[in-house]
Amino acid sequence: MKKILLIFSVMLFVIGCNSKPKSPEKVSKKVEIVSTRKVKKSLNERGTVVIDTRSYDEYNGWDIKGTGIQGHISGAYNLPAASLKHEIIEASLERKGITKENKIILYGDDTSMSEILSDKGYDVSVYEDGIEEWNKKKYSMEKLPRYESLVPVSWVKKLLEGKEIPEYDGRPIKVINAGWGENGKFHKTGHIPGSYYVHTGWFEEGPLWNRVSDSAIKTELEKLGITKETLVVVYGDDPMPAARFAIICKYAGVEDVRLINGGWKAWQEAGYTSEVGIDFPESVDDFGMKVPGNPDIIIDLPEAEKYLKSKKSDLVSIRSWKEYIGKTSGYDYIKPRGRIRGDKWGMGGSDPWHLEDYRADYGTYMRPYNEILKMWDDLQIDTDKKIAFYCGTGWRASEVLFYAQVMGLNKVSLYDGGWKEWSENPETEDKILKGEPENLNEEKY
Known part of the structure; x- marks a missing residue:
């Protein structure tokens, strides 16, 4: 009897290991699946909208999955599937001017929002073949013209790990966490590993809070170990101070300045490891040109x-x-x-x-x-x-x-x-x- 029970248990284990779980991305039978031809025709139909449910970065042009596909179907809107957990779908559609009067076609990695939209009364269908088939047929696609300057956190992670990545020419790197505060309190409590802190007050001064003098900008960049040839990747808890510093770098003449899309919050949301404390980079003797290089x-x-x-x-x-x-x-x-x-x-x-x-x-x-x-x-x-x-x-x-x-x-x-x-x-x-x-x-x- 024990032998029979043992054999039966093993059989259940084998069956369990070999059975395929139902995909969470499976489209409900009540939602229509449309063809590539239908999508192409719909782009010219008034009232029909196509929505890309991939990430903001993929929509912009980053080939995160290494498929060779960059950008999105021409004319498509972007509403990432991640919006589901933020419970903002209807507000997002309203912001884009999309109502229940529109016919919606979804495509992307996860079109599970099709059921949710359908239950809420939207006329929704799914382009299941997606952008892979669209790209294969060489139909019209678009991307953010200079997408490489707005980088995803996954790209930054690989950059810091020394991995081979696209859109990088091998120049020296400085990842900068920019914000307000002389002591860098928010940086000390958590930041992207290997990144350095910048207080925007080093580059602007009261009472008008204009930029400091050109000579002072040059000196401060040299203290940070930044030359005109450094790849400067900037982020912050808030994009505003990060962009403020990024523009100062461009003004000075830094040739390659990038902003991390989503900043520190996107890094945390991705579940990547963080670092605490504060370190300052080695300074350089000369920025490499007269400031401003881009007045x-x-x-x-x-x-x-x-x-x-x-x-x-x-x-x-x-x-x-x-x-x-x-x-x-x-x-x-x-x-x-x-x-x-x-x-x-x-x-x-x-x-x-x-x-x-x-x-x-x-x-x-x-x-x-x-x-x-x-x-x-x-x-x-x-x-x-x-x-x-x-x-x-x-x-x-x-x-x-x-x-x-x-x-x-x-x-x-x-x-x-x-x-x-x-x-x-x-x-x-x-x-x-x-x-x-x-x-x-x-x-x-």
Whole structure:
């Protein structure tokens, strides 16, 4: 009897090991599966939208899985499957202008959201063959023009491990964790292993919080062991200070500056190991060139006035609506309220410390670039013109400027002084407006 029970137990074990679990990505029978031909035809049908459920980084153009596929189906929106755990699907669709009146076609690694959307009353189907088949047929695809400058955490991890990776030419590396605070408290409690801390206060100074002198920028970069040939990869708990430092590096003349998409939060979400404490890199004797090597990326007050006077350029405010119309200055150290006469509002966020209009649906990733372009188009912001972004003192505008650059815009810059400088300067303090504009973004200087 014991022998029979033993044989039976072994049989159950073997059967269990050889049986295949049901895939969690299996599409429900109640959701229609559509062909490549149907998807191609649907792209030209009014009311039909295609949604890519892969990660923000894959959508942008990173070949994370090594398949040789870069980017997404032309015209597709991006709503990562990770949105499911953040419970923001309906809010995300509303933000993209997608309603229950639309026909939705999903594709990607995990289309399990098809059932959820179907249960909520959306007309949804699934392109099961996905981007692999689409790419195989050489149909039209798109990607973020300079996606390699906005890097995924998986790429950074391999970079620091010394593995062979794409989009890297072997130059010396510095991974920088940028934020505010002389003692680097937030860095000490946890950071990407091997990364170094930068206090943005080393590169900007009060009372205007403009950048420090060119000679001081050069000295500070040399202290950090950064030369013009260093690959500088920047991140932070918040993308704003990270972008602020990244733009300073570009201004100085660093040839290769990258921003980690999602920053420290994305690293943690990926479950990668962290490091505590604080170390400082070995300094270098010389940056390698005169600073600034790229002066046009930052403009000052005289140039800002020229942008306002010219029909070929715009000064774009990256501030909250309440700041823009003068209900608040946004800062306890800025008293004047309002906007620069003749500028354009480029949206921003709920307050000076948030930038929701340029962030993705969850985390601190860049918002899908096609959504930003549509937002600008709706605001009558002409990307063919020269554009200088400004905010209160430079952080928010730096982040948007970096995104504009990775989107392929070449004639973009930062007005460093921003609202604080303009509103407190005797020559321009009277050239401001308050209240809601009669016609948004049509006011003259």
